[in-house]
Amino acid sequence: MGEVEEVKLLMTGLSPFAGRIIWALKLKGVEFESVEEDLTNKSDLLLQSNPVRQKIPVLIHNGKPVSESLVIMEYIDEVWNQTCPLLPADPHQRALTRFWAKFVDEKAFASMWSALQMRGKEGGEAALEEAHENLRILEKELEGKQFFGGESIGLVDVTFGSFAKLLDVLDEVMGSDKKMIDEDKFPLMGKWKEQLSELAVVKSCLPPVDKLAAAVQARRNESAAA
Protein backbone atom coordinates (compact mmCIF):
# COMPACT_ATOMS: atom_id res chain seq x y z
CA MET A 1 0.00 0.00 0.00
CA GLY A 2 2.64 2.47 1.02
CA GLU A 3 5.18 0.74 -1.22
CA VAL A 4 7.01 2.98 -3.66
CA GLU A 5 6.86 1.63 -7.17
CA GLU A 6 10.13 1.90 -8.98
CA VAL A 7 9.82 1.52 -12.73
CA LYS A 8 12.81 1.92 -15.00
CA LEU A 9 12.92 1.38 -18.73
CA LEU A 10 16.20 0.65 -20.46
CA MET A 11 15.75 1.97 -23.97
CA THR A 12 17.07 3.94 -26.88
CA GLY A 13 15.33 6.93 -28.41
CA LEU A 14 15.14 5.37 -31.86
CA SER A 15 13.91 1.89 -31.00
CA PRO A 16 10.27 1.21 -31.92
CA PHE A 17 10.36 -1.74 -29.53
CA ALA A 18 11.16 0.61 -26.67
CA GLY A 19 8.65 3.07 -28.10
CA ARG A 20 5.78 0.62 -27.65
CA ILE A 21 6.67 0.12 -23.98
CA ILE A 22 6.63 3.88 -23.45
CA TRP A 23 3.17 4.06 -25.05
CA ALA A 24 1.94 1.20 -22.84
CA LEU A 25 3.28 2.75 -19.63
CA LYS A 26 1.88 6.17 -20.48
CA LEU A 27 -1.52 4.73 -21.40
CA LYS A 28 -1.63 3.12 -17.98
CA GLY A 29 -0.50 6.30 -16.26
CA VAL A 30 2.60 4.62 -14.83
CA GLU A 31 5.43 6.88 -13.77
CA PHE A 32 8.76 5.61 -14.94
CA GLU A 33 12.36 6.56 -15.51
CA SER A 34 13.83 6.16 -18.99
CA VAL A 35 17.45 5.08 -19.06
CA GLU A 36 18.96 5.64 -22.47
CA GLU A 37 21.46 2.99 -23.49
CA ASP A 38 24.40 3.29 -25.84
CA LEU A 39 24.18 -0.03 -27.64
CA THR A 40 27.81 0.20 -28.74
CA ASN A 41 28.78 0.36 -25.07
CA LYS A 42 26.16 -1.53 -23.09
CA SER A 43 25.78 -0.63 -19.44
CA ASP A 44 26.38 -3.07 -16.60
CA LEU A 45 22.74 -2.62 -15.69
CA LEU A 46 21.62 -3.80 -19.13
CA LEU A 47 24.01 -6.73 -19.16
CA GLN A 48 22.90 -7.79 -15.69
CA SER A 49 19.21 -7.26 -16.40
CA ASN A 50 19.10 -9.09 -19.73
CA PRO A 51 22.18 -11.32 -19.80
CA VAL A 52 20.61 -13.79 -22.24
CA ARG A 53 19.71 -11.45 -25.11
CA GLN A 54 21.50 -8.23 -24.06
CA LYS A 55 18.87 -6.16 -25.82
CA ILE A 56 16.58 -3.29 -25.02
CA PRO A 57 13.86 -2.66 -24.04
CA VAL A 58 14.12 -4.00 -20.51
CA LEU A 59 11.56 -3.02 -17.90
CA ILE A 60 12.88 -3.07 -14.35
CA HIS A 61 10.03 -3.10 -11.84
CA ASN A 62 11.09 -2.77 -8.23
CA GLY A 63 14.46 -4.18 -9.21
CA LYS A 64 13.12 -7.16 -11.18
CA PRO A 65 13.88 -7.14 -14.91
CA VAL A 66 11.46 -8.15 -17.67
CA SER A 67 12.70 -8.48 -21.26
CA GLU A 68 11.19 -8.94 -24.75
CA SER A 69 8.75 -6.22 -25.73
CA LEU A 70 5.66 -8.43 -26.18
CA VAL A 71 6.37 -10.12 -22.84
CA ILE A 72 6.84 -6.72 -21.21
CA MET A 73 3.54 -5.44 -22.57
CA GLU A 74 1.61 -8.42 -21.21
CA TYR A 75 3.35 -7.92 -17.86
CA ILE A 76 2.38 -4.25 -17.81
CA ASP A 77 -1.21 -5.17 -18.68
CA GLU A 78 -1.38 -7.70 -15.84
CA VAL A 79 0.24 -5.55 -13.15
CA TRP A 80 -1.45 -2.25 -13.97
CA ASN A 81 -4.77 -3.82 -14.71
CA GLN A 82 -7.07 -1.03 -13.51
CA THR A 83 -6.79 1.21 -16.57
CA CYS A 84 -6.76 0.93 -20.30
CA PRO A 85 -6.64 -2.85 -20.83
CA LEU A 86 -4.35 -3.80 -23.69
CA LEU A 87 -5.90 -7.24 -23.99
CA PRO A 88 -9.64 -7.97 -24.10
CA ALA A 89 -11.32 -10.20 -21.53
CA ASP A 90 -12.61 -12.93 -23.84
CA PRO A 91 -10.11 -15.79 -24.34
CA HIS A 92 -10.72 -16.10 -28.08
CA GLN A 93 -10.32 -12.35 -28.58
CA ARG A 94 -7.17 -12.49 -26.49
CA ALA A 95 -5.78 -15.24 -28.70
CA LEU A 96 -6.55 -13.18 -31.81
CA THR A 97 -4.93 -10.09 -30.27
CA ARG A 98 -1.78 -12.05 -29.45
CA PHE A 99 -1.79 -13.56 -32.94
CA TRP A 100 -1.87 -10.15 -34.60
CA ALA A 101 0.76 -8.68 -32.27
CA LYS A 102 3.03 -11.57 -33.21
CA PHE A 103 2.24 -11.05 -36.89
CA VAL A 104 3.19 -7.38 -36.61
CA ASP A 105 6.56 -8.30 -35.14
CA GLU A 106 7.51 -11.38 -37.09
CA LYS A 107 6.10 -10.58 -40.48
CA ALA A 108 5.08 -6.95 -40.87
CA PHE A 109 7.92 -5.25 -39.02
CA ALA A 110 10.61 -7.56 -40.39
CA SER A 111 9.45 -7.15 -44.00
CA MET A 112 9.03 -3.37 -43.74
CA TRP A 113 12.44 -2.98 -42.19
CA SER A 114 14.00 -5.06 -44.97
CA ALA A 115 12.15 -3.12 -47.62
CA LEU A 116 13.43 0.15 -46.18
CA GLN A 117 17.02 -1.01 -46.10
CA MET A 118 16.85 -2.44 -49.61
CA ARG A 119 15.33 0.63 -51.18
CA GLY A 120 17.03 1.34 -54.49
CA LYS A 121 19.11 -1.82 -54.21
CA GLU A 122 18.90 -5.21 -55.88
CA GLY A 123 15.93 -7.15 -54.56
CA GLY A 124 14.36 -3.92 -53.31
CA GLU A 125 11.25 -4.37 -55.44
CA ALA A 126 10.60 -7.88 -54.15
CA ALA A 127 11.17 -6.77 -50.55
CA LEU A 128 8.71 -3.93 -50.99
CA GLU A 129 6.11 -6.26 -52.47
CA GLU A 130 6.42 -8.53 -49.44
CA ALA A 131 6.04 -5.58 -47.08
CA HIS A 132 2.97 -4.46 -48.98
CA GLU A 133 1.48 -7.94 -48.84
CA ASN A 134 1.76 -7.88 -45.05
CA LEU A 135 0.29 -4.39 -44.95
CA ARG A 136 -2.65 -5.61 -47.04
CA ILE A 137 -3.30 -8.31 -44.46
CA LEU A 138 -3.24 -5.74 -41.66
CA GLU A 139 -5.45 -3.36 -43.68
CA LYS A 140 -8.06 -6.11 -43.84
CA GLU A 141 -7.91 -6.50 -40.06
CA LEU A 142 -8.94 -2.86 -39.68
CA GLU A 143 -12.19 -3.31 -41.61
CA GLY A 144 -15.12 -2.11 -39.54
CA LYS A 145 -12.85 -1.00 -36.71
CA GLN A 146 -11.38 2.29 -35.52
CA PHE A 147 -8.39 0.60 -33.95
CA PHE A 148 -7.04 -2.93 -34.14
CA GLY A 149 -8.34 -3.22 -30.59
CA GLY A 150 -11.85 -2.24 -31.71
CA GLU A 151 -13.26 1.00 -30.34
CA SER A 152 -10.25 1.68 -28.19
CA ILE A 153 -6.52 1.25 -28.50
CA GLY A 154 -5.15 -2.17 -27.59
CA LEU A 155 -2.07 -4.35 -27.73
CA VAL A 156 -1.86 -4.53 -31.52
CA ASP A 157 -2.26 -0.76 -31.88
CA VAL A 158 0.56 -0.20 -29.42
CA THR A 159 2.73 -2.91 -30.98
CA PHE A 160 2.35 -1.53 -34.49
CA GLY A 161 1.62 2.11 -33.74
CA SER A 162 4.99 3.11 -32.39
CA PHE A 163 6.65 1.55 -35.43
CA ALA A 164 4.19 3.11 -37.87
CA LYS A 165 4.86 6.58 -36.43
CA LEU A 166 8.58 6.05 -36.67
CA LEU A 167 8.23 4.93 -40.28
CA ASP A 168 6.37 8.08 -41.22
CA VAL A 169 9.07 10.25 -39.73
CA LEU A 170 11.78 8.16 -41.39
CA ASP A 171 10.03 8.56 -44.74
CA GLU A 172 9.98 12.32 -44.19
CA VAL A 173 13.60 12.54 -43.10
CA MET A 174 14.75 10.34 -45.97
CA GLY A 175 12.76 12.38 -48.44
CA SER A 176 10.98 9.28 -49.75
CA ASP A 177 8.63 10.04 -52.61
CA LYS A 178 6.38 7.19 -51.50
CA LYS A 179 5.57 6.39 -47.89
CA MET A 180 5.93 2.80 -46.78
CA ILE A 181 2.46 2.95 -45.22
CA ASP A 182 1.02 4.71 -48.25
CA GLU A 183 -2.43 6.16 -47.42
CA ASP A 184 -3.58 5.76 -51.02
CA LYS A 185 -2.84 2.06 -51.05
CA PHE A 186 -3.90 1.54 -47.43
CA PRO A 187 -6.69 4.04 -46.65
CA LEU A 188 -7.86 2.32 -43.46
CA MET A 189 -4.35 2.37 -42.14
CA GLY A 190 -4.13 6.05 -43.06
CA LYS A 191 -7.25 6.76 -40.95
CA TRP A 192 -5.87 4.60 -38.16
CA LYS A 193 -2.66 6.62 -38.08
CA GLU A 194 -4.67 9.84 -37.87
CA GLN A 195 -6.75 8.41 -35.05
CA LEU A 196 -3.61 7.47 -33.20
CA SER A 197 -2.18 10.96 -33.65
CA GLU A 198 -5.19 12.40 -31.85
CA LEU A 199 -4.43 10.46 -28.69
CA ALA A 200 -2.76 12.36 -25.88
CA VAL A 201 -0.29 9.56 -25.23
CA VAL A 202 0.86 9.53 -28.84
CA LYS A 203 1.17 13.31 -28.90
CA SER A 204 3.46 13.12 -25.91
CA CYS A 205 5.64 10.43 -27.52
CA LEU A 206 6.76 12.19 -30.64
CA PRO A 207 9.55 10.36 -32.40
CA PRO A 208 12.87 12.17 -32.09
CA VAL A 209 13.01 13.80 -35.50
CA ASP A 210 16.43 15.38 -34.95
CA LYS A 211 18.00 12.13 -33.78
CA LEU A 212 16.48 10.27 -36.70
CA ALA A 213 17.70 12.84 -39.18
CA ALA A 214 21.18 12.60 -37.68
CA ALA A 215 21.14 8.79 -37.82
CA VAL A 216 20.01 8.77 -41.45
CA GLN A 217 22.68 11.30 -42.37
CA ALA A 218 25.33 9.25 -40.58
CA ARG A 219 24.32 6.14 -42.54
CA ARG A 220 24.48 8.07 -45.77
CA ASN A 221 27.95 9.36 -44.91
CA GLU A 222 29.08 5.82 -44.15
CA SER A 223 27.86 4.44 -47.47
CA ALA A 224 29.37 7.38 -49.33
CA ALA A 225 32.74 6.86 -47.64
CA ALA A 226 32.80 3.08 -48.19
Add this chain to the structure above:
Amino acid sequence: MASNNGDVKLIGAWASPYVMRPRIALNVKSVEYEFLQEQFGSKSELLLKSNPVHKKIPVLLHNGKPICESSIIVEYIDEVWSSGPSILPSDPYDRAVARFWAAYLDEKWFPNVRAAPMAATEEAKNAAVEQLKEGLALLEGAYGEISKGEDFFGGEKIGFLDIAFGSMLGWLRAVQVILGGVKLLDEEKTPDLCKWAGKFSADPAVKDVLPETEKLLEFSKILMAKMKPASSS
Protein backbone atom coordinates in the same frame (compact mmCIF):
# COMPACT_ATOMS: atom_id res chain seq x y z
CA MET B 1 -18.42 -35.01 -19.75
CA ALA B 2 -16.80 -34.17 -23.08
CA SER B 3 -19.83 -32.18 -24.25
CA ASN B 4 -19.21 -29.48 -21.62
CA ASN B 5 -15.97 -28.61 -23.36
CA GLY B 6 -17.62 -27.95 -26.68
CA ASP B 7 -16.28 -29.26 -29.95
CA VAL B 8 -12.49 -29.45 -29.79
CA LYS B 9 -10.34 -30.33 -32.79
CA LEU B 10 -6.62 -29.94 -33.31
CA ILE B 11 -5.07 -29.77 -36.77
CA GLY B 12 -1.52 -31.02 -36.64
CA ALA B 13 0.99 -33.80 -37.16
CA TRP B 14 2.50 -36.28 -34.70
CA ALA B 15 6.10 -35.31 -35.40
CA SER B 16 5.76 -31.55 -34.95
CA PRO B 17 7.02 -30.26 -31.59
CA TYR B 18 4.81 -27.19 -31.97
CA VAL B 19 1.77 -29.46 -32.28
CA MET B 20 2.87 -31.42 -29.20
CA ARG B 21 2.44 -28.30 -27.09
CA PRO B 22 -1.35 -27.93 -27.34
CA ARG B 23 -1.75 -31.72 -27.17
CA ILE B 24 0.06 -31.79 -23.84
CA ALA B 25 -1.92 -28.77 -22.63
CA LEU B 26 -5.24 -30.42 -23.53
CA ASN B 27 -4.11 -33.55 -21.68
CA VAL B 28 -3.22 -31.49 -18.61
CA LYS B 29 -6.77 -30.18 -18.63
CA SER B 30 -8.24 -33.63 -19.42
CA VAL B 31 -9.98 -32.23 -22.48
CA GLU B 32 -10.84 -34.74 -25.17
CA TYR B 33 -10.24 -33.61 -28.71
CA GLU B 34 -10.21 -34.88 -32.26
CA PHE B 35 -6.70 -34.96 -33.68
CA LEU B 36 -6.83 -34.15 -37.39
CA GLN B 37 -3.49 -35.11 -38.85
CA GLU B 38 -2.22 -33.42 -41.94
CA GLN B 39 -0.72 -35.54 -44.69
CA PHE B 40 3.00 -34.97 -44.96
CA GLY B 41 3.77 -32.84 -48.00
CA SER B 42 0.31 -31.31 -48.48
CA LYS B 43 -2.02 -28.90 -46.71
CA SER B 44 -5.68 -29.66 -46.20
CA GLU B 45 -8.50 -27.30 -47.19
CA LEU B 46 -9.41 -27.06 -43.52
CA LEU B 47 -5.90 -25.93 -42.58
CA LEU B 48 -5.76 -23.34 -45.36
CA LYS B 49 -9.17 -22.03 -44.34
CA SER B 50 -8.40 -22.01 -40.61
CA ASN B 51 -4.95 -20.39 -40.83
CA PRO B 52 -4.95 -18.44 -44.09
CA VAL B 53 -2.22 -16.07 -42.93
CA HIS B 54 0.49 -18.61 -42.08
CA LYS B 55 -0.99 -21.90 -43.40
CA LYS B 56 0.80 -23.70 -40.55
CA ILE B 57 0.02 -26.24 -37.87
CA PRO B 58 -0.99 -26.42 -35.07
CA VAL B 59 -4.46 -24.91 -35.29
CA LEU B 60 -6.97 -25.46 -32.51
CA LEU B 61 -10.61 -25.40 -33.58
CA HIS B 62 -12.86 -24.75 -30.61
CA ASN B 63 -16.54 -24.80 -31.54
CA GLY B 64 -15.39 -24.06 -35.07
CA LYS B 65 -13.29 -21.00 -34.13
CA PRO B 66 -9.61 -21.28 -35.08
CA ILE B 67 -6.75 -20.38 -32.77
CA CYS B 68 -3.23 -20.36 -34.26
CA GLU B 69 0.38 -20.30 -33.01
CA SER B 70 1.40 -22.97 -30.50
CA SER B 71 2.14 -20.76 -27.47
CA ILE B 72 -0.98 -18.70 -28.09
CA ILE B 73 -3.04 -21.90 -28.25
CA VAL B 74 -1.56 -23.11 -24.95
CA GLU B 75 -2.43 -19.80 -23.25
CA TYR B 76 -5.95 -20.05 -24.70
CA ILE B 77 -6.35 -23.58 -23.36
CA ASP B 78 -5.19 -22.40 -19.93
CA GLU B 79 -7.67 -19.52 -19.94
CA VAL B 80 -10.70 -21.39 -21.23
CA TRP B 81 -10.34 -24.50 -19.08
CA SER B 82 -9.47 -22.50 -16.01
CA SER B 83 -10.89 -25.03 -13.54
CA GLY B 84 -8.25 -27.60 -14.51
CA PRO B 85 -4.62 -27.52 -13.27
CA SER B 86 -2.96 -24.18 -14.15
CA ILE B 87 -0.46 -24.13 -16.95
CA LEU B 88 0.85 -20.59 -16.57
CA PRO B 89 2.08 -19.45 -13.16
CA SER B 90 -0.23 -17.09 -11.31
CA ASP B 91 2.28 -14.33 -10.50
CA PRO B 92 2.79 -11.77 -13.32
CA TYR B 93 6.55 -11.77 -12.91
CA ASP B 94 6.77 -15.57 -13.06
CA ARG B 95 4.54 -15.50 -16.12
CA ALA B 96 6.88 -12.99 -17.79
CA VAL B 97 9.89 -15.20 -17.02
CA ALA B 98 8.16 -18.27 -18.50
CA ARG B 99 7.12 -16.35 -21.61
CA PHE B 100 10.62 -14.90 -22.00
CA TRP B 101 12.21 -18.34 -22.07
CA ALA B 102 9.56 -19.72 -24.43
CA ALA B 103 10.32 -16.86 -26.84
CA TYR B 104 14.06 -17.55 -26.51
CA LEU B 105 13.53 -21.23 -27.30
CA ASP B 106 11.47 -20.46 -30.38
CA GLU B 107 13.55 -17.62 -31.76
CA LYS B 108 17.11 -18.55 -30.85
CA TRP B 109 17.43 -22.11 -29.73
CA PHE B 110 15.15 -24.42 -31.66
CA PRO B 111 16.22 -23.15 -35.11
CA ASN B 112 19.64 -24.64 -34.33
CA VAL B 113 18.10 -28.05 -33.59
CA ARG B 114 16.85 -28.04 -37.15
CA ALA B 115 19.96 -26.39 -38.60
CA ALA B 116 22.58 -28.71 -37.09
CA PRO B 117 21.76 -31.91 -39.01
CA MET B 118 21.07 -30.00 -42.23
CA ALA B 119 24.25 -27.93 -42.12
CA ALA B 120 26.07 -27.74 -45.44
CA THR B 121 29.54 -27.49 -43.94
CA GLU B 122 31.31 -28.94 -40.90
CA GLU B 123 31.88 -25.39 -39.72
CA ALA B 124 28.20 -24.51 -39.88
CA LYS B 125 27.32 -27.71 -38.07
CA ASN B 126 29.78 -27.03 -35.26
CA ALA B 127 28.52 -23.49 -34.91
CA ALA B 128 24.93 -24.74 -34.54
CA VAL B 129 26.01 -27.35 -31.99
CA GLU B 130 27.87 -24.71 -29.97
CA GLN B 131 24.79 -22.49 -29.95
CA LEU B 132 22.70 -25.42 -28.75
CA LYS B 133 25.12 -26.23 -25.93
CA GLU B 134 25.30 -22.59 -24.84
CA GLY B 135 21.53 -22.41 -24.80
CA LEU B 136 21.25 -25.55 -22.73
CA ALA B 137 23.75 -24.18 -20.23
CA LEU B 138 21.56 -21.09 -19.88
CA LEU B 139 18.47 -23.23 -19.47
CA GLU B 140 20.19 -25.36 -16.82
CA GLY B 141 20.71 -22.16 -14.85
CA ALA B 142 17.19 -20.98 -15.48
CA TYR B 143 15.80 -24.32 -14.31
CA GLY B 144 17.65 -23.98 -11.02
CA GLU B 145 16.23 -20.51 -10.42
CA ILE B 146 12.70 -21.11 -11.63
CA SER B 147 11.96 -24.61 -10.27
CA LYS B 148 13.08 -23.64 -6.76
CA GLY B 149 13.87 -27.22 -5.88
CA GLU B 150 10.72 -28.73 -7.39
CA ASP B 151 10.65 -31.19 -10.29
CA PHE B 152 9.51 -28.85 -13.02
CA PHE B 153 9.86 -25.27 -14.27
CA GLY B 154 6.21 -25.04 -13.32
CA GLY B 155 6.90 -26.35 -9.79
CA GLU B 156 5.25 -29.58 -8.63
CA LYS B 157 3.48 -30.08 -11.94
CA ILE B 158 4.40 -29.32 -15.54
CA GLY B 159 3.70 -25.78 -16.67
CA PHE B 160 4.03 -23.46 -19.64
CA LEU B 161 7.80 -23.51 -19.90
CA ASP B 162 8.03 -27.26 -19.31
CA ILE B 163 5.65 -27.71 -22.23
CA ALA B 164 7.41 -25.16 -24.47
CA PHE B 165 10.82 -26.72 -23.89
CA GLY B 166 9.84 -30.34 -23.31
CA SER B 167 7.99 -30.55 -26.62
CA MET B 168 11.42 -30.26 -28.24
CA LEU B 169 12.97 -33.20 -26.37
CA GLY B 170 12.02 -35.77 -28.99
CA TRP B 171 13.87 -33.97 -31.74
CA LEU B 172 16.73 -33.02 -29.44
CA ARG B 173 17.34 -36.71 -28.73
CA ALA B 174 17.00 -37.62 -32.41
CA VAL B 175 19.45 -34.92 -33.46
CA GLN B 176 21.99 -36.18 -30.93
CA VAL B 177 21.88 -39.54 -32.73
CA ILE B 178 21.93 -38.02 -36.22
CA LEU B 179 25.02 -36.02 -35.28
CA GLY B 180 26.80 -39.22 -34.34
CA GLY B 181 26.17 -39.28 -30.62
CA VAL B 182 26.95 -35.64 -29.77
CA LYS B 183 25.96 -34.96 -26.16
CA LEU B 184 23.72 -31.94 -26.02
CA LEU B 185 21.86 -32.90 -22.85
CA ASP B 186 24.87 -33.95 -20.82
CA GLU B 187 24.80 -35.59 -17.36
CA GLU B 188 27.95 -33.71 -16.43
CA LYS B 189 27.17 -30.30 -17.87
CA THR B 190 23.39 -30.20 -17.57
CA PRO B 191 22.56 -32.72 -14.85
CA ASP B 192 19.37 -31.01 -13.67
CA LEU B 193 17.97 -30.78 -17.19
CA CYS B 194 18.70 -34.48 -17.73
CA LYS B 195 16.66 -35.35 -14.63
CA TRP B 196 13.94 -32.92 -15.64
CA ALA B 197 13.80 -34.41 -19.15
CA GLY B 198 13.22 -37.89 -17.73
CA LYS B 199 10.44 -36.71 -15.42
CA PHE B 200 8.80 -34.61 -18.12
CA SER B 201 8.82 -37.44 -20.64
CA ALA B 202 7.19 -39.77 -18.11
CA ASP B 203 4.45 -37.33 -17.14
CA PRO B 204 0.98 -38.75 -17.91
CA ALA B 205 0.08 -35.71 -20.02
CA VAL B 206 3.23 -36.13 -22.07
CA LYS B 207 4.11 -39.78 -22.51
CA ASP B 208 1.70 -40.58 -25.33
CA VAL B 209 2.48 -37.35 -27.15
CA LEU B 210 6.29 -37.22 -27.20
CA PRO B 211 7.34 -39.59 -29.99
CA GLU B 212 9.97 -42.30 -29.52
CA THR B 213 13.39 -41.29 -30.78
CA GLU B 214 13.34 -44.25 -33.22
CA LYS B 215 10.17 -43.04 -34.88
CA LEU B 216 11.58 -39.56 -35.28
CA LEU B 217 14.81 -40.93 -36.73
CA GLU B 218 12.83 -42.89 -39.33
CA PHE B 219 10.80 -39.80 -40.12
CA SER B 220 13.89 -37.61 -40.37
CA LYS B 221 15.18 -39.85 -43.17
CA ILE B 222 12.03 -39.11 -45.16
CA LEU B 223 12.38 -35.39 -44.37
CA MET B 224 16.00 -35.22 -45.41
CA ALA B 225 15.35 -37.15 -48.61
CA LYS B 226 12.72 -34.60 -49.54
CA MET B 227 15.02 -31.67 -48.81
CA LYS B 228 18.11 -32.94 -50.60
CA PRO B 229 18.14 -31.93 -54.26
CA ALA B 230 18.50 -34.89 -56.62
CA SER B 231 22.20 -35.44 -57.24
CA SER B 232 23.35 -34.88 -60.76
CA SER B 233 26.50 -37.00 -60.76
